[in-house]
Amino acid sequence: MLxxxxxEELRRALVALEAVVALRLEERCAYAIRTSDPRQAGQALLGRPLGLPGTEGIPGTGAYAGDGPLATLVRQCPLSAAEALTVVAAVAPEIDEKFAVYYSLLxxxxxxxxxxxxxxxxxxxxxxxxRLAASELLGPHGRLRGMRLIEMDAVDAGPLVGQVRPHRDLVALLTGGTRAEPELSAGFPATRLQTAHTMxxxxxxxEARRQLTAALDRIRxxxxxxxxxxxxxxHDGVxxxxxxxxGPPGTGKSxxxxxxxxxxxxxAYRVDLAALVSKYIGETEKNLAGVFDRAEEEDCILVFDEADAVFGRRTEVSDARDRYANQEVSYLLQRVERHRGVVILTTNLLGNLDSAFARRIDLQxxxxxxxxxxxxxxxxxxLPAALPVADGVDFAGLAERYALTGAEIRDAALDAAYLAAAxxxxxxxxxxxxxxxxAFAKSGRTPPPGKG
Ligand SMILES: Nc1ncnc2c1ncn2[C@@H]1O[C@H](COP(=O)(O)OP(=O)(O)OP(=O)(O)O)[C@@H](O)[C@H]1O
Ligand SMILES: [Mg+2]
Structure with missing residues (x-):
């Protein structure tokens, strides 16, 4: 709740927005005739100038004073007067639908x-x-989109024809709702990692425990x-x-x-590489950028499982696709280098990692x-404490005899528990x-011969 x-800060901003709407409608009425006859409307548009003399007629940033969420946003980003008004205009219909009607009139x-x-x-x-500056503000490189304050629908008719929507975090911020946790979506293709385990x-x-403790120190x-x-x-880049x-599969990396x-x-979020890597040129970078930006905002840890799939070696360029794949790895390299947070990569194949990447690794x-x-x-x-185990099971013998990984030992124990329960x-x-x-069968190996 606000x-x-x-x-009151939000109400004042909406009143100011409404005054701008009234001014713009007045300006439009001076030139446009509201008519259903397209020829008459065309005539009216021909009479409308491309710009008016003077100033823009919008509230300056000084209008957003105080320590409310809007004023803080304007100050911290910092937003220009036009950017601040855009943010308010994007959120306004969430509070009163009459703004959507105003927009249709405009x-x-x-x-x-x-x-x-x-x-x-x-x-x-x-x-x-x-008007030129506003076109740029809303273009693909506009700051408001970069800062994830607004989103714009892409439409064929032109870069400014699509709908402008407030980012849901912006709505939450300005209306006092709680900020939603990132969840799996096109913009954030990642799932939250939860665990029942402790150190x-x-x-x-x-040695691994020492390194893990060092990693923990860095995070903390x-x-x-x-x-x-x-x-x-x-220093730069620290x-x-x-x-x-x-390490091999099933040894406890995840x-x-x-x-x-x-x-x-x-x-911590595991990035869903399958959802991230797009076959469309440019999309993968956009998806990655979204994930990294969000992780910085939320101060969360990003985990890339099977990292060699994306952070793999750049290959010899033989076709356009290769060149593109290399471009993606390069982008990742520099984005990770710039990242202001913790990234954990897991891989089975150390040798497959791009060497430029390997140099940037802080802890291995x-x-x-x-x-x-x-x-x-x-x-x-x-084995959970409540699991009933027969007396005299020789675990030392099992450990000695069967070369299993942690994941396989867990799976074998789970199988045994179900058999016992049934x-x-x-x-x-x-x-x-x-x-x-x-467990042996699952990985296509044969258990050692002899007893059992
Ligand atoms: N070193 C370990 N210590 C304790 N438990 C382990 C260990 N390794 C594996 N396990 C058990 O096996 C489960 C699966 O292991 P995990 O998924 O972490 O392996 P991984 O190394 O990530 O495998 P992959 O390379 O296939 O992704 C763990 O949740 C845990 O129950
Ligand atoms: Mg794993």
Whole structure:
């Protein structure tokens, strides 16, 4: 909910917007005849000048004073007078639909009943230079879109013909709603990583644990080192942290990423590469830019699983597609370098990573296939305390005999637990071996011969 004071700030902005609408309608009426006869309307448009003399006739940025969300936004971005009015105009119909009707009156195109880029131009400018500036403001490189304050529908008829919508975060900010958590969407192709695990559940080598602790320190103490102690002011490119987890499948890389985020108290998102990589030229970069921008805003950790798929080696250029793929990797390289947050990459194939990329990695953690001692620890760690296990199961023997990864040990234990549940019994060595055989079969290997 907005406080009374902040609601008043918004009300004042809408009143000011309405005054601008009235002024523009007056200006239009001086030239346009409201008629259904297209020839008469055409005549009226011919009489309308491309610009008027004088100033734009909109409230200056001084009109957004105080410490409310709108004034803070105008000050911090900072927004120009035209940008601030655009933001208010985009949000206005969310509060009162009469603004949508005003916008239809301000459009020369029939059938428009919402804010368009053209209507924004009409609202924010009346001089010729002002109209030029407004066209640029709303163009593809306009700041308002870059800052994710507004979104514009792309239409064939022209860059300013499409509908202008407020970004949902902007609506939440100005109307006092809570800011929505990012969720999987075209603009944010990522899913939240949640985990039941803590650092204590991770069975890794002493070296890996050291590196993970160092990663945690970077996440936790970035504010002190970069801001308070000034590293970010003193150096370029130290804002972000790039962490690489590498090792065979099922060794706990994804688990470790989620555990790190949970321990540091930050949300983590796994970027959905399939949704991100588009076959359309330019789209992938746009999608990536959206993800990185949002992650910076929300201060969340980005996880790229199977990173070699996107951060892979640039190939020899043999056709346009290759050149394009290389261009994407280059874009990623520089975007990651600029990123003011934590990125975790996981990969099975270290050698497949682009070498320019490898140089930028701040911390590298290896997750080797577990040895006998780790396998025993894994067997103990994966079994929940309430699981009934038959007396005398030789876990040390299982660890010794079967070279399984953490994920396989978990799967085998789960299989055994279901077998026990279905048969109304406790987990026996036999059920465990049956689960282990299934795990071997799943990866196309044969278990060692002999007993079991
Ligand atoms: N080192 C480990 N310590 C504790 N549990 C583990 C470990 N490795 C795997 N596990 C168990 O196996 C599950 C799956 O592992 P995870 O998905 O993290 O492996 P991964 O290395 O990301 O595999 P992939 O390379 O196939 O993505 C974990 O959630 C956890 O239950
Ligand atoms: Mg994984």
């Amino acid at each position: 406080s009374a004071e902040h609601a 459009s020369d195109r029939p059938g428009v009943a919402h804010l368009t880029g053209e209507v924004v131009r009409t609202l924010t400018a009346r001089t010729f230079p002002g 204590a559940d991770l069975i890794v080598s002493a 103490h970035a504010g002190r080192v970069l801001d308070d102690w000034g590293f970010a002011r003193r 804002r972000g942290t790039l962490i690489l987890f590498h 688990m470790a990423a989620a555990v790190l985020a949970r321990t540091a108290g930050r949300p 953690v290896e997750f080797p296939a577990p040895g006998v001692a780790e396998r025993l620890a894994l067997w103990r760690a994966v 048969n109304g019994q406790v987990v026996t060595a036999g059920y465990l071996v049956s689960g282990i055989r299934a």
